[in-house]
Amino acid sequence: MGKAAGTGKPGGTARTRKPGGTGKPGSAAKKSDTSKRSDTGKKGTAPAGTGAERRPLPLPLRLLAMAIAFAAMVAFAAVLARLTLEPSPASASIAHTNLHPGTTIKLYLNQPSVRDTVKQIGGNVMLGLPFGILVPVLAPNARGILRVLALTAIVMLLVEMAQGALVTGRAFDVDDVILNTSGALIGWLLLGRRLGRAVHARKPKA
Secondary structure (H helix, E strand, C coil), X not given: CCCCCCCCCCCCCCCCCCCCCCCCCCHHHHHHHHHHHHHHHHHHCCCCCCCCCCCCCCHHHHHHHHHHHHHHHHHHHHHHHHHHXXXXXXXXXXXXXXXXXXXXHHHHHCCCCHHHHHHHHHXXXXXXXXXXXXXXXXXXXXXXXXXXXXHHHHHHHHHHHHHHHHCCCCCCEHHHHHHHHHHHHHHHHHHHHHHHHHHCCCCCCC
């Protein structure tokens, strides 16, 4: 009798597969670790812009602050109109238009008395100071420094144009606009930006 068919070499057909033969050993564990890390990262990640944002004041305090700022702006407008639009016949002979930046400022600096210099330059700077403080509170969309300065410059340009065209003893002076706008910058840096952030919330970033 011959040997039974298909016997071949002992163990020739009985190959066994190693556990986890579908991939390299430990690949499944690495994938699970990676997925756990990614899930953990997603859960621990806070939405952009929510962690360090300052919360605005409560609504009643915000409304009160805006009302006070509005009243202050009205009072300031009345003072500004009285100081800049009141005729000055005594100055009619010396008032002249200045379209060259720096010319009048040099004259202020060359005053024989330091008091006169401080009065002229400081007075124009003080006229712009309330803009830098009150505008960020009254106008949420104009809290930025560029918008505050632009608004101040536009208002003061209109005032100077009215002086030159309508008021006796007054003239248009570009240096006054520069000093007024500088005052708005100082007011914004000292107090305006802080008040704007306290009263109005920032828009969330997309």
